[in-house]
Amino acid sequence: MGMTLILYGSAFVLLMVSYGKDKNKTKKAVLKAWKSFENIMPQFLGIIFIIGITLAVLRPEVISSILGESSGIFGVLLASVIGAITMMPTFVAFPTADMLLKNGAGYAQVAALVSTLTLVGVVTFALEAKHIGKKAAFLRNFIAFIFSFVVAAMIGMVLGG
Amino acid sequence: MKRVFRRYAFALIAFLSTVLITLFNREIGMKTFIIAEDSLKQMLGVLPPVMLLLGLMDVWVPRETMMKYMGDDSGFVGIAFAILIGSLAAGPMYAAFPFTLVLLRKGVKFSNVIIFMNAWCVTKIPTLIFELTALGYEFTMVRLLMNLPGIILMGYLVERFLPRDERDKLYMDAEKIQQQSG
Numbered sequence: 001m002g003m004t005l006i007l008y009g010s011a012f013v014l015l016m017v018s019y020g021k022d023k024n025k026t027k028k029a030v031l032k033a034w035k036s037f038e039n040i041m042p043q044f045l046g047i048i049f050i051i052g053i054t055l056a057v058l059r060p061e062v063i064s065s066i067l068g069e070s071s072g073i074f075g076v077l078l079a080s081v082i083g084a085i086t087m088m089p090t091f092v093a094f095p096t097a098d099m100l101l102k103n104g105a106g107y108a109q110v111a112a113l114v115s116t117l118t119l120v121g122v123v124t125f126a127l128e129a130k131h132i133g134k135k136a137a138f139l140r141n142f143i144a145f146i147f148s149f150v151v152a153a154m155i156g157m158v159l160g161g
Numbered sequence: 162m163k164r165v166f167r168r169y170a171f172a173l174i175a176f177l178s179t180v181l182i183t184l185f186n187r188e189i190g191m192k193t194f195i196i197a198e199d200s201l202k203q204m205l206g207v208l209p210p211v212m213l214l215l216g217l218m219d220v221w222v223p224r225e226t227m228m229k230y231m232g233d234d235s236g237f238v239g240i241a242f243a244i245l246i247g248s249l250a251a252g253p254m255y256a257a258f259p260f261t262l263v264l265l266r267k268g269v270k271f272s273n274v275i276i277f278m279n280a281w282c283v284t285k286i287p288t289l290i291f292e293l294t295a296l297g298y299e300f301t302m303v304r305l306l307m308n309l310p311g312i313i314l315m316g317y318l319v320e321r322f323l324p325r326d327e328r329d330k331l332y333m334d335a336e337k338i339q340q341q342s343g
Binding site (some may be wrong): 048139144 | 168169171172174175176178179182189190192193194195196197199200201204206207208209210211212213214215216217219220221251253254255256258259261262265271274275277279282283287288291292294295296299300303304307308310311315318319322323324327328330331334
């Protein structure tokens with residue numbers, strides 16, 4: 001709630017300052033803002049239902065039962081895949097990760113999950129490709145996916161076992 | 162009308178699928194609608210002002226300035242700016258996408274565009290606060306210490322592996338969108 005207020009507040013103030021300096025430029029800025037917004041909408045409205053379905057099906061108890069400390073590298077891989085295909089807002093993702101740890105999931109596995117959740121987006125891939133191209137979007141997601149294993153190994157070493 | 166329908170076909174199919182799921186499994190269906198509603202509310206809380214700030218940045222910050230601080234010869238300063246802008250951001254990953262077009266159009270180095278996107282994903286301040294409160298100091302710090310050099314390295318790797326002509330095309334396409342919108 002606080003963040004929304006800060007964002008709307010600063011956008012409003014800057015818009016007023018801009019309007020005072022140059023009406024035309026400000027109109028252009030608002031038009032551009034609307035275009036960027038409308039550009040995201042068609043895919044966004046589809047994506048929220050896909051996120052909804054995956055989260056409704058994959059409950060935390062189900063996930064932590066397969067991501068235990070003993071699940072090893074296979075668990076890390078599985079966690080990375082789950083993190084890459086699901087998408088959740090960070091204020092849901094981190095408490096979920098905490099719940100998974102408390103339910104017996106391993107540190108390395110949860111680190112892999114958190115890392116791909118934040119960095120890799122399979123559902124948003126088409127939208128990303130629309131902006132930076134298919135090849136660059138693939139490379140960014142793929143490299144981030146691999147990187148998540150490094151993060152998992154490190155967290156597992158420092159915090160696990 | 163037909164164009165609008167085509168653009169929103171995916172959203173419509175996703176919505177109808179959820180309705181269909183609800184008919185078979187009321188619990189999962191209703192839960193899906195609640196989560197979708199939450200995501201929509203979350204989006205409305207951040208996306209409109211973030212897009213307005215993007216629009217203002219687009220018209221007020223000249224290309225020369227962006228190129229000087231984040232362009233091909235910007236070196237360490239460019240990296241620092243990419244991480245700083247990404248970290249000060251708000252909103253989910255997809256909110257970063259429209260920014261990439263503006264950055265490309267303003268001549269920002271490609272690795273810096275990717276560093277910005279990844280910073281938006283992991284070193285964003287609101288994200289760090291959520292992580293700190295939910296997962297604790299040690300988990301967050303180890304991850305941040307890995308992520309900071311990680312996102313820089315990933316930016317350079319993406320730039321390195323992306324074919325040159327593909328990269329040039331992205332900059333040209335971003336330019337074209339600029340002309341269309343006037």
